[in-house]
Amino acid sequence: MSEVNIVEAPPGIEGSGFFATSMEKVVGLARSHSLWPLPFATSCCGIEFMATMGSHYDFARFGSERPSFSPRQADLLMVMGTIAKKMGPVLKQVYVQMAEPRWVIAVGACASSGGIFDTYSVMQGIDEIIPVDVYVPGCPPRPEAIIDGFTKIQELVRNESLRRRESPEYKELLSRYGIQ
Amino acid sequence: MINHPILTDNDPQKDTITLNLGPTHPATHGVFQNILEMDGERIVSGVSTIGYIHRAFEKIAEHRPFYQITPLTDRMNYCSSPINNMGWHMTVEKLLNIQTPKRVDYLRVIVMELARISDHLICNGILGVDTGAFSGFLYLMEEREHIYEIYEEICGARLTTNIGRIGGFERDFNDIAFAKIKQFLVKFPPILKEFETLFNRNRIFIERTSGVAAVDPEVALNYSWSGPILRATGVDYDVRVNEPYSSYEDFDFEIPVGTKGDVYDRYIVRNEEMWQSLRIIQQALDKIEKEPKGVFHADVPEFYLPPKEEVYNNMEALIYHFKIVMGEIETPKTEVYHAVEGGNGELGFYLVNDGGRSPYRLHFRRPSFINYQMYAPMSAGMLLSDAILNMSSLNVIAGELDA
């Protein structure tokens, strides 16, 4: 037998030929292990992401074998690097084009809060324009830190309720950013 | 190459579409935009817009003391950040008239050449990916991990290294660092050789890159090009040879020069530069053996922080520490320009000082910025796929482009 580890089945009622569990858990399980990221790499953190995708740290083993550069087919927007005010509308456009369910991870100090660049031309954190789920601090964060952030996103995805994206709280969150 | 039919003005089919080769590239190159007018697959004209990652380095530098500007210079060309750091330290040392001992120079040369290898590895790997060959890139990224391990032994960080201090290094290279460098010199050449066998005589790669974007040396000099792309056109201008800094005149190395200046020549020049860098690192290791051990910084107590044991026990060291941190040291009121050979070309630092603890004006002469301005005029008349390879071989790093 091979040494491949398979993820544990969610709790449910088992019998001969059937397995009953809740839809949310199955869908969460499947989604969390097949997230397709959109690497929005602008600066130095992008190079650390390239190192994470390389064979030493191997990001693909988490299910992100296909980094999608088209927002329509991506699940996870990974913003890596400084976002300047000139780039802000572009980032918002890319976020709006993504289909639900979508998650956002802000990798690095510059994406989380502007980093060391407290200047007139740098946006002090991408959460001024889009809602963020996980922040990964570091300048640049080590590949282990990026993977840790990704694992937290997987936690969020696994436990997310199926109705969350239609709920009034979520709609209110989006309207605060001006996104319909 | 088949010539695409050029439609005349009266032809009802003549219509150009506007393609936005936008700021969000497929990961690799960085955030800059080209708005292209396309006639089918051929580019008619293009306009470059940059500034999507403008972080106002020059303005920040006016508000920071000299030793705090080093992390800023890291983030310009982040693929080879030690070269930026060393260049900045050498500029300040030129201003303050500090002579570094030979061992420090040789250690700096090792770090800078490793950074140059690291930069060229990314450029050539990504050039391979853009032509469709992904595996070469994976082999080279593994080698970059080894270079990162060497940086970690020296300074603690992988990518934005902040290596060195004004006057030398913060600590000596320990035995593990030297062992790792020697191991790198043994393990890396076979990998580079394997990479070359994958690409150098590869029919598809040669068809994609040979003859694409050939540049005349006169035109390149007119556009102020520098670095491997200028050397690929035939001009042998290398700052390490013309104005040697950090004891480069003691080393024996060649400058690879191309003939046509096309994408294939640039690729070959970068590969050959990596081989020359390996030669330089080997010579530096041999030369360090002959120097007195344990010397890792110049004797400038006014600008180099004394070790903490002395600060806590010794009055003089405490006073120097206080003066350095609070900025009570007088610096000459003059201006200096120093250039180093970065991964992309002549990286220059123009420093105007007014005697205080921060510069009055600091300007970075960034090679990516100056090399890139020829891209839009050059891409007129090219096919789109050739233009992509052209951009990838220019090795434009977005952090250096916008500063």
Next chain:
Amino acid sequence: MGNLSNQQLVQRLTARFGERITVPTEPFGLLTFGTSAETIEEVLRFLKEDGELKFNYLTDITGIHFPELELSIGVIYHLHSLTNNVRARIKVFIDGNNPKIPTATNLWEGANWMERETYDFFGVIFEGHPNLVRILNVDEMTVFPMRREYPLEDPNRVDKKDYFFGR
């Protein structure tokens, strides 16, 4: 390492231009002199096209702002003669309220973006430039941020309370 010493360069320059350039100095071995906006084009052309001097490489064009001087904005050219291995720095100071200077794009194509950057940061108008628009900052910006009077940080920031930062 060049076969043209700074002395010879000074001699040629003073012979040709005399009073129209300031007295050359040599901070750290790099010959530096100043001139006025009317003469700069002639100086650059002379340095580039002269058969002996051959300053065919334009290293950089940048700006500087000294608010206390009468001619407060300076445009600084760095030139390099590759065959003679000699560098030169030329400084031109112009009026800060109406900074105008002829462009160098007729001599070197590479001056195009360098002059756009200087315009973006200092507001210097280069007469004759084919496309003098902002290059690094957002297009709608109305100020020239590298001038000394403008702050580093964004003044419209609401979440940074001065009280917590000791201001």
